[in-house]
Amino acid sequence: MTSYALFLGCTIPARQPQYELSARKALTKLGIELIDLENMTCCAPPPLQSIDLETSLAVAAYNICLAEEADLNMITLCTGCFESLAMANRLLKEKPELKERVNKILANAGKEFKGNKEVRHYLQVLMNDVGINSIKQNIIKPLNNLKVAAFSGCHLLRPSALLRFDDPERPRIFDTLIEALGAKSIWYKNKLRCCGGLLRGYADDVALAIARDKIVNAHNASADCISTLCPFCFLTLDLGQVLIKTTYKEEYNMPIIHYAELLSLSLGVEPKELALDFHKVKIDKVMEKIG
Amino acid sequence: MAEEKPEKPSTVDFAREITSKLGGETITYCYQCGTCASSCPVAKTTDRYNPRQILRLALLGQRGEVLTEDAIWLCASCYNCQERCPQKVEIADVIYALRNIAISEGNIPAIYTEFATGLMSEGRIVPISKFLEKKRADYGLPPLKPTGIEALKKILSATGFDKIMFKKGESQ
Ligand code: SF4
Numbered sequence: 001m002t003s004y005a006l007f008l009g010c011t012i013p014a015r016q017p018q019y020e021l022s023a024r025k026a027l028t029k030l031g032i033e034l035i036d037l038e039n040m041t042c043c044a045p046p047p048l049q050s051i052d053l054e055t056s057l058a059v060a061a062y063n064i065c066l067a068e069e070a071d072l073n074m075i076t077l078c079t080g081c082f083e084s085l086a087m088a089n090r091l092l093k094e095k096p097e098l099k100e101r102v103n104k105i106l107a108n109a110g111k112e113f114k115g116n117k118e119v120r121h122y123l124q125v126l127m128n129d130v131g132i133n134s135i136k137q138n139i140i141k142p143l144n145n146l147k148v149a150a151f152s153g154c155h156l157l158r159p160s161a162l163l164r165f166d167d168p169e170r171p172r173i174f175d176t177l178i179e180a181l182g183a184k185s186i187w188y189k190n191k192l193r194c195c196g197g198l199l200r201g202y203a204d205d206v207a208l209a210i211a212r213d214k215i216v217n218a219h220n221a222s223a224d225c226i227s228t229l230c231p232f233c234f235l236t237l238d239l240g241q242v243l244i245k246t247t248y249k250e251e252y253n254m255p256i257i258h259y260a261e262l263l264s265l266s267l268g269v270e271p272k273e274l275a276l277d278f279h280k281v282k283i284d285k286v287m288e289k290i291g
Numbered sequence: 292m293a294e295e296k297p298e299k300p301s302t303v304d305f306a307r308e309i310t311s312k313l314g315g316e317t318i319t320y321c322y323q324c325g326t327c328a329s330s331c332p333v334a335k336t337t338d339r340y341n342p343r344q345i346l347r348l349a350l351l352g353q354r355g356e357v358l359t360e361d362a363i364w365l366c367a368s369c370y371n372c373q374e375r376c377p378q379k380v381e382i383a384d385v386i387y388a389l390r391n392i393a394i395s396e397g398n399i400p401a402i403y404t405e406f407a408t409g410l411m412s413e414g415r416i417v418p419i420s421k422f423l424e425k426k427r428a429d430y431g432l433p434p435l436k437p438t439g440i441e442a443l444k445k446i447l448s449a450t451g452f453d454k455i456m457f458k459k460g461e462s463q
């Protein structure tokens with residue numbers, strides 16, 4: 001069994017128990033042990049980077065220090081957390097002068113960033129620690145060619161120079177993992193383009209217009225659902241459809257489903273164990289299709 | 292919005308100020324080709340935003356305009372432009388550097404004060420309701436571990452973050 005320090009972040013426990021439940025269940029079933037460490041904080045995502053980049057790096061590094069002390073690599077569910085932590089980890093490993101600067105700050109909290117651990121997104125863990133074949137072998141309920149519009153969110157892929165997750169213009173990992181479940185990862189227009197989520201709260205009109213594009217493009221490609229990895233993208237597209245209905249008087253009923261939920265369902269986890277009522281756009285159509 | 296600081300005297304000064312900030316180092320490589328604007332989802336959606344234009348104004352030394360107007364807050368940090376810039380300008384990071392300068396001068400959009408408040412009181416930018424915290428057991432989720440708020444406060448005061456956000460108080 002491979003063990004990881006689980007970095008849960010803020011948005012998942014605050015808003016999306018269905019994500020946490022499905023991720024914990026699926027990963028445990030596939031032989032990944034998730035360890036909850038004390039004293040983690042916010043990962044220092046873009047809103048904090050906007051306030052002060054140096055502080056953000058220090059906060060991200062602080063959290064990585066906790067994993068270093070526990071002698072564990074770190075696993076993230078949220079792509080936003082992945083970006084903040086993986087980016088800080090890479091930068092501090094590659095730039096000694098920056099590491100020194102951050103360590104001076106961390107000394108105030110009794111920490112030192114060493115740079116001897118990895119930060120991984122759970123898709124990397126599925127690909128590399130579990131493996132596609134083993135996922136396929138564990139599938140009890142294949143997803144019957146469900147047409148899935150994959151949407152990884154920007155911060156799984158970009159900035160690619162630091163994250164090095166996949167080819168930023170032609171990524172394959174997420175699609176491969178969707179197809180391993182017996183679903184189809186379909187092409188749709190502007191698949192890799194942002195959902196606009198980070199503009200919510202500052203320019204809601206612009207954010208909603210960008211989110212609407214994503215929904216329309218998936219709809220026009222006849223997707224059965226959009227599959228997400230980031231709780232913020234999920235919120236933007238799921239709750240976003242409620243706002244699209246009031247603002248644009250349009251109704252798409254496009255289910256938004258985290259990949260971990262699809263994975264859990266195909267691994268045979270009972271739907272009633274997954275708190276699926278947290279979806280604003282009901283996912284009944286998808287449930288019917290996969291039987 | 293009223294300007295806090297007098298305009299810096301020359302173009303070179305503002306460029307130098309930006310390149311000396313974390314994230315801002317690459318701004319001077321820009322040769323204004325516009326690839327960033329044509330890869331930008333926000334620029335495609337609204338004419339309130341154009342990343343090439345922000346870099347141009349900054350490089351022309353239009354400090355007051357860049358730091359006090361709406362545009363720098365409209366980047367969605369998607370990094371699409373940064374992947375494609377032929378000059379390897381780290382555009383999204385340059386925007387962060389500009390926001391950092393604006394905020395340090397008290398130009399703080401309300402939503403950022405909200406995030407910072409959550410961070411400083413609970414260690415999370417999205418607070419968790421007591422209701423959902425109690426419900427965790429019903430769902431079969433383990434109890435949440437305490438956050439490292441004490442350590443975090445020490446870090447925030449070491450970098451001056453707490454002062455940046457809450458001394459000037461314009462947005463509170
Ligand atoms: S793509 Fe790069 S070089 Fe071209 S305008 Fe944008 S920042 Fe400048």
Ligand code: SF4
Binds near residue numbers: 331342368382
């Ligand atoms: S990072 Fe900002 S400027 Fe660049 S493409 Fe995305 S939204 Fe536009």
